[in-house]
Amino acid sequence: MDASTQRMVEDIYHEAADEAVGRGGNLLTAHKEGVVAAAMMLAALLGVEDEVARSSVVGLNLRPSRD
Numbered sequence: 001m002d003a004s005t006q007r008m009v010e011d012i013y014h015e016a017a018d019e020a021v022g023r024g025g026n027l028l029t030a031h032k033e034g035v036v037a038a039a040m041m042l043a044a045l046l047g048v049e050d051e052v053a054r055s056s057v058v059g060l061n062l063r064p065s066r067d
Contacts, residue, residue: 001056005045009057013038017064030064
């Protein structure tokens with residue numbers, strides 16, 4: 001994954017995670033929603049299988065903000 005794609009994945013992850021926290025979700029729920037959102041985008045963008053995209057996102061070791 002190139003740097004611009006990684007930044008896009010990170011942005012989508014954090015946007016989805018922040019929305020989940022804003023709705024009152026806990027950090028685990030926020031993380032799961034962020035992974036799903038970012039993986040869906042990555043799968044569509046790169047044309048890879050869902051599980052490959054999910055593994056790529058998880059491999060970035062992203063975490064929701066605690067703000």
